[in-house]
Amino acid sequence: MITCNETCHLTGLSSCAEQARIRCNGKVIDESSKCGIRRVPVTARDPWKTRVARIVGGFETAAGAFPWTAAIRVKLTKTHHCGASILDRTHLITAAHCFEDDKRPLTYDVIVGEYDNNVTDLNEQVFNVTQIHFYPLYEDLFAHDIAIVEISRPGIEWSDYVQPICLPPREFNYQTGRMCVVSGWGSMGLKYPHRLQAALIPIIDRQQCINASRIYQSMSRSAFCAGYLEGGVDSCQGDSGGPLACQREDGAYVLAGVISWGDGCAQKNQPGIYTMVAPYISWIQSIIES
Secondary structure: OEEOOOOOOOOOOOOOOOOOOEEOOOOOOOHHHOOOOOOOOOOOOOHHHHOOOOOEOOEEOOOOOOOOEEEEEEOOOOEEEEEEEEOOOOEEEEOHHHHOOOOOHHHEEEEEOOOEOOOOOOOOEEEEEEEEEEOOOOOEOOEOOOEEEEEOOOOOOOEOOEOOOEOOOOOOOOOOOOEEEEEEOOOOOOOOOOEOEEEEEEEEOHHHHHHHOHHHHHOOOOEEEEOOOOOOOEOOOOOOOOEEEEEOOOOOEEEEEEEEEOOOOOEOOEOEEEEEOHHHHHHHHHHHHO
């Protein structure tokens, strides 16, 4: 007798003893979709140490290097709009301000497995957006700049080039100096890249960030600064909504922040501002589970 629900899968069975009894009542871990795992090895480089150019001041990645990074595209024009991070097969997280001008889900496509936006390859999957969930207290990008995008079912198929990212624990420590990775297809200053860019940047002390520029005094308590006060490395226009991912001790990556806003790009005393993900875990889980 075999009893299984839709989340239980039996794989790798080539033979079975006569009258074997197999019972499955709970979820079986799918090894192909463990969160935060990179199956394409690329070392995230610190541009201040390696002097590798170009997000702004970052480096060009390899296909699949940051497999949770997704692109939101304007359906009609096929132009890149914002970044996003994959949470599960049908939910991605991004910045709420990406939809300020047009809140209609059918305006947008989501592309996962994207690397070069000038080339369509077999790793890419394209989905219609069916719903956009704004955090209830969101008004503008200065506070609660976070949204969840829901895509058409059955949703994403996992591969070496497409993987979900882990959510952080509620008590995640946004420790000053912690090095994390931002990734996206946003402006590099004078032009937009075709291929996915990334940069390794540190979290900046909150008070030091506020003291750097008057505009940062409007930064909410659920946001933080990351980058270099001396400038040169930063996320920029078009990166909004994309991930700031920090690596855990076990090697997996967690989504610590969502790229939100900044005063210019890669300018001195003007680092990027990111929405913390940890304070919104209960809300995120309520959307996913519903």
